[in-house]
Amino acid sequence: MSxxxxxxxxxxxxSKIQPKVGIILGSGLGSFAYRVKNxxxxxxxxxxxxxxxxVDGHAGKLVIGTIHNTEVAILQGRAxxxxxxxxxxxxxPIQTLKELGCETLILTNAAGSLVPEIxxxxxxxxxxxxxxxxxxxxxxxxxxSRFVDMVNVYDPGLNQQFRDAADERGITLHEGVxxxxxxxxxxxxxEIKAAxxxxxxxxxxxxxxxxxxxxxxxLKISAVSIITNMAxxxxxxxxSHDHTMENATKAAKDIHALLGEFLLKYETAF
Ligand code: HPA
Numbered sequence: 499m500s501x502x503x504x505x506x507x508x509x510x511x512x513s514k515i516q517p518k519v520g521i522i523l524g525s526g527l528g529s530f531a532y533r534v535k536n537x538x539x540x541x542x543x544x545x546x547x548x549x550x551x552x553v554d555g556h557a558g559k560l561v562i563g564t565i566h567n568t569e570v571a572i573l574q575g576r577a578x579x580x581x582x583x584x585x586x587x588x589x590x591p592i593q594t595l596k597e598l599g600c601e602t603l604i605l606t607n608a609a610g611s612l613v614p615e616i617x618x619x620x621x622x623x624x625x626x627x628x629x630x631x632x633x634x635x636x637x638x639x640x641x642x643s644r645f646v647d648m649v650n651v652y653d654p655g656l657n658q659q660f661r662d663a664a665d666e667r668g669i670t671l672h673e674g675v676x677x678x679x680x681x682x683x684x685x686x687x688x689e690i691k692a693a694x695x696x697x698x699x700x701x702x703x704x705x706x707x708x709x710x711x712x713x714x715x716x717l718k719i720s721a722v723s724i725i726t727n728m729a730x731x732x733x734x735x736x737x738s739h740d741h742t743m744e745n746a747t748k749a750a751k752d753i754h755a756l757l758g759e760f761l762l763k764y765e766t767a768f
Contacts, residue, residue, distance in 0.1 A: 502590055504545040505597040508562070511538050515562055517571035519764060520595035520717070521757070522588075522708060524576065524607035526746025527724065530754050531574045534563035542575075547590035549577030560591075562598075566762040571595055578704055579633065580682040585707045586635035592708060596715040602656065603712045604760070605721040606753060608746045609676060609702035610684075610729035610737070612694050616672045618728065619749045621756065623660050624652050624721040627706050628677040628698055635707040636714060646713050656720035663759035669752050674699025676723060678706035687731025701729050722756065724749045 508515065515538070523530055542548035542558040550558060561572040573595075577587040595603060609622070616622055636644045657673075664671035677693045679685050681703035685693070693701060700723050712719050726745035727737055735741070 501597055502547065502594050504548060504590060504594045507545060508538075508540060508560070508594070508598060511540070515569075516599050517562055517569045517595070518599065518601055519568055519570045519761065520573065520592075520600040520603045521570055522573045522576055522603070522605045524605075524704060524724070524746075526608060526743050527606050527750055527753055528557045528574045529750065530757060531559070531561040531572045533565050533754070533758065534561050534570065534572065535565070537561055537563040545594070549587050549591075566758065568761040568764045570761065571598055571600060576704060576708070578681065579707060580680055580703060585633045585637070586711065588708045589635060589711055592711045592717070593715055596717055601718060603717040603719050604757070605705050605708055605719070607702050607705045607721070607723050608726045608742050609700040609723035610727045611700055611725045612690060612729050612732070613674070613699050616674065616699065616725055618725050618745050620670060620672055620725050621749065621752055622672040622674050622676075622700050622723045622725060623657055624676045624705075624723065625657070625673050626652060626675045627709065628675060628693075628696055629706050629710075630696070631678055631680050633680065633707070635711050639714075643714065646710065648710075648713065651709060651713055651719055653718045653720055656718055659760055659763060660720060660722065660756065663756055663763065667755045667759050669756055671756070676700050676702060676705065676721070679703060684737040685730045690729045690731050693729075700725065722753060724753055
């Protein structure tokens with residue numbers, strides 16, 4: 499595979515850039531990028547094959563620099579499958595992170611909870627996912643590298659680092675299985691009942707295609723959901739994007755603390 503033009507553009511800003519950890523910031527979490535020191539900021543619009551970041555709360559910027567001495571490359575905002583019907587819409591950004599030298603990708607998202615113990619405002623570490631959408635971002639890949647192993651895709655070592663970081667900061671970190679629904683409509687109560695039977699604990703419209711791509715490119719992966727609501731039919735609250743944004747912003751403080759602590763320990767742990 500030849501190096502992406504986006505990678506060349508980023509390198510031309512500073513040839514010494516060596517990020518180890520890539521981070522994708524989901525709805526309402528973009529302000530974490532303000533913590534980056536010695537920032538280089540590049541708009542997705544200036545990077546070939548990067549998406550427009552179309553949804554409210556998604557800035558559409560790549561921010562590179564350091565947090566607690568760990569070199570990071572932050573994708574401040576994502577594009578979703580439901581925007582244009584392309585599930586590989588984040589392929590170039592993720593490939594670019596790999597080409598820049600990242601070994602790890604941390605994903606964040608907003609999700610609805612399927613279990614009463616995991617309430618809005620809390621955080622869930624992904625232990626696995628379910629993709630029954632019938633869609634894969636690897637459709638069209640031609641060689642045998644497309645047959646990607648998905649066992650332990652949420653890296654046990656990274657997940658342990660997150661548990662330790664949560665303990666250190668006194669943050670309750672739930673754990674569970676995330677199920678990807680395409681959106682953009684929210685789910686029906688019957689779909690949520692079915693998802694519960696399948697073994698899901700949280701539901702969302704992102705992350706899974708990015709995780710498949712990241713595994714394809716050989717990155718280690720960990721992901722955390724901010725729980726913004728109980729899933730459809732689980733209480734009386736009507737679901738809306740405004741509601742998601744409001745609750746994501748409220749719980750952002752804990753995710754910021756968790757990510758900060760994770761990055762503080764990253765250099766010594768890996
Ligand atoms: N369903 C799908 N996506 C979501 C939800 C939900 O309940 N909450 C936040 N993102």
